Amino acid sequence: MYYVNREQIERRITALDDVYEALEQVASNWDGSLFSGMVQERALHLAIECVTDIGSYLIDGFIMRDASSYDDIIEIIRGEQVMDEEIAVRLLxxxxxxxPLVQDYYDWPRHELHPLTMIMPEVLRGFARQVSEYLNRELG
Known part of the structure; x- marks a missing residue:
C-alpha cells in the first residue's frame, strides 16, 4: 500500500498556477528591465522547486528508486510514465x-528574456494535468 501525500502535491500544483501566470506576464510584457529580469528569475526558480517537490512526493509515495539529483527526479518520474516525453525534455x-539561478545568481543575465520563459507556462500546465491524471490512474 502506498502513502502518497496528495494534499502536498495539490498545494504545489496550485502554486504552479501563479508561476505560469507570472511567466506569461513576463514574456508578454518583457522590457529588459531589472524588474522584469528579477520576476523572470524568481518565477523560473519557483517552477523548478514546484516540479521537483511534486516529483519527490511521487517518488517517496510510490516507493520509486531514490533520486540523486534534480535531473534524476525528472528522469525517475519520466521512467514511471508520470508525464510524456515532450514535457520531460522541457523539464530537464x-x-x-x-x-545558475541559486548558486551563480550573480552571473544570471537579468536583462535577457530566457527562451524557457515563453514556453514554460504551457509545459507546466501539461505537467500539472499529467500528474493529476497519473494520480487518478494509480490511486483512483
Missing part, C-alpha cells in the same frame, strides 16, 4: 537552470 532543461 528547466531543472538545469537551478544552479
Amino acid at each position: 532543461e528547466l531543472v538545469k537552470l537551478r544552479r
